[in-house]
Amino acid sequence: MEFCPTCGTMLQYELPHMGRPSRFFCPTCPYVCYIENKVKIKKKMHLDKKDLEPVITDDDMKNASQTDATCPKCGHGRAAYVQFQTRSADEPATIFYTCMNDTCRSTWRED
Structure with missing residues (x-):
């Protein structure tokens, strides 16, 4: 959930339409926050599984x-x-x- 930095109201989400990117907008004041659609992965991490110790040996x-x-x-x-x-x-x-x-x-x- 995102909140308006101006008035504190919960922002609403609007889907992209006719070339305009998706955005969050405040229903009570003119605040608008456009969302960048491109996500960049900076670092890939390899996850290692932990060795399980038996409860009963x-x-x-x-x-x-x-x-x-x-x-x-x-x-x-x-x-x-x-x-x-x-x-x-x-x-x-x-x-x-x-x-x-x-x-x-x-x-x-x-x-």
């Missing part, structure tokens, strides 16, 4: 408690688990499991 799961839970991927009957409160306090905790089968090591969660 393999060391956490190696030291975690174990339970009888069936892996949905390989069917192994033992898994390590960690509980986190991922939602509000009146909701139950989320349980993250890791399969204890050395060839599988898949992870899943139970809300």
Whole structure:
């Protein structure tokens, strides 16, 4: 939003018409601000993605408690688990499991 520097009223936008450039104008006073249609990009920046750190590391799961839970991927009957409160306090905790089968090591969660 742009405001008139003279009277403080919110400026209105007018589309270009018959060779006249687009502009902001004040509906209460004679203030007009023409808009230049050409935009120049001065500098291009390359954005780098940050490396994501896992919330639960393999060391956490190696030291975690174990339970009888069936892996949905390989069917192994033992898994390590960690509980986190991922939602509000009146909701139950989320349980993250890791399969204890050395060839599988898949992870899943139970809300």
